[in-house]
Amino acid sequence: MKFIRIILFPIVPIYYIITWLRNWCYDNNLLKSKSYDVPIICVGNLSTGGTGKTPMIEYLIALLQKKNSIATLSRGYKRSTEGFVMADENATATIIGDEPFQFFNKFESITVAVDSDRKHGISQLLKTVVPPNVILLDDAFQHRKVKAGMNILLTSYSNPYFNDFVLPTGNLREPMSGRKRANIVVVTKCKIGIAENEKERIRKRLKLKPHQSVFFSFIEYATIVIGLKSNLELEELPKFTLVTGIANAKPLVEFLVNKGLTFDHIEYPDHHNFRASEIEMLSQRELIITTEKDFMRLSCNESLQDNLYYLPIKLSIDKGDKFNNLVRSFVG
Template sequence: MKFIRIILFPLMPIYYIVTWLRNWCYDNGILKSKSYNVPIICVGNLSTGGTGKTPMIELLISLLHKKKSVATLSRGYKRSTEGFVLGDENASASSIGDEPFQFFKKFDGIKVAVDSDRQNGISKLLQLSSPPDVILLDDAYQHRKVRAGLNILLTSYSNPYFKDYVLPTGNLREPRSGKNRADIVVVTKCTIGITETEKEQYRERLKLKSNQSIFFSYIDYATDVIGLKTTLKLKDLSKFTLVTGIANAKPLVEYLAKQGLIFDHIEYPDHHNFRTSEIEMLSQKELILTTEKDYMRLSDNDSLNENLFYLPIQTKIDDADNFKKQITSFVI
């Protein structure tokens, strides 16, 4: 992969110019963005994935859904349906995508919709008999046709955008200057106990404007793993098979190893659709641990249900009170 990216290096300036020019056209009104009267929060990143968008959306839902009617709007990557779909009692990971289905299963009373056309998706949500008070756009930072009222940009601690390059040599979807659209920047997946000196170094290298807020977050892993019928203590697990189909499994692998757990790791691409042969192979494993997102796809297979568990995670924000204050003050 690294060799291919080196070969494709001559294409990087072309990609840079095209994406920069597109942003310039939106910034200067040549291409039009649409605004809405309902509060819209966009969560996204500059890179191709692995920054923790799903836990961030869940954190925002947790902060808002008890007092506001919340809707999430995602693309619904690799779903079997097309157009606008609103999650209902027939929803599945196949029909609305694994991450939206995770929101749907986890939070009662919220609306979960998918539509690759975000303008159309928002319009459909607002036409409902009971429209939402606030809409959370999942992975929509580059969807410039919608002008969100609050943009939250995520960048990972181990691979921040200031160390990366645009595609195809790097992982950035657009130039680093795209960070200027953010109202809030969250450095995700920080090491626990990050020092104030390290934070200040990141602040300097992120090169944010005075009106942009910065927060640091880390992953909080649960102590229990959850299956269809039972819950087990993570520390009590004997040898197991870790199955992941996410953009960046490294933090999870490192965490499990630090706990002294013994496991084999089978890694698939992000949003992997498991084939019948792969399910048959996995059904022979004595105990499978996976992520919550992967569990949404794998749990449909009866042959895995007895031995399939997932490890819940949460995003924890340093200076959480100020983060909550900024989110809630925007929505009110």
């Protein structure tokens, strides 16, 4: 894969020019973005994935849900349906996608919808009997037909956008200049206790304007794993199989290794649709630990329900009070 990316390097300038030109047309009103009266917060990134958008969306839901009627709008990657779909009692990960299904299962008071056309999806949400007064757009930083009131741009500590190239050699969906559209930049998946001089070094390399705020976040892992029928203490787990279908499993693997746990790791691509043969193979494992996103897809298989558990995670933000106030102030 790395070799293929290297030999495709001559295509990088072409991709760069096309994406830069598209942004220039939006910036200069040659292509139109639609604004809305309802507060819309877009969570996205410049890269192709693995920056922690799902934990950020959940953080925002938890922050705002007590005083607001919230809707999340995602494209529903790898779902079996098309067009606008709003989650209901019949929703599954197959119908709306694993991440939206995770939101739907975790937060009872919110509306969860999917539509690859965010503009159309917003219009449909605003036509509902009780329309939301806050809409969270998941992974929509490049969907410029919609002009969000607040853009939260995520970039990972291990692979920040200033160390990357655009596709196909790198992982950036658009040039680094796209960062200027962000109101807030969050460096995600940082090491706990990151030093102030390291933060300052990163701030300088992000090359942001004075009006753009920068925050650093890290993932907190739970002390238990959760299944459909029981919970288990993490540190008391016997040898198990770790199953991941996410963009970057390295932080999770490192966490489990540092805990001194013994496990085999079966790694699949992000948003992997598990085949019947793979489910059959996994059903032979005595204990499976997975991510919450993967659990949404795997737990519907009856053969796995007795031995399948997920490890919950939570996003924590350095100087979180300042971040929370910025978001609350925008929502009003």
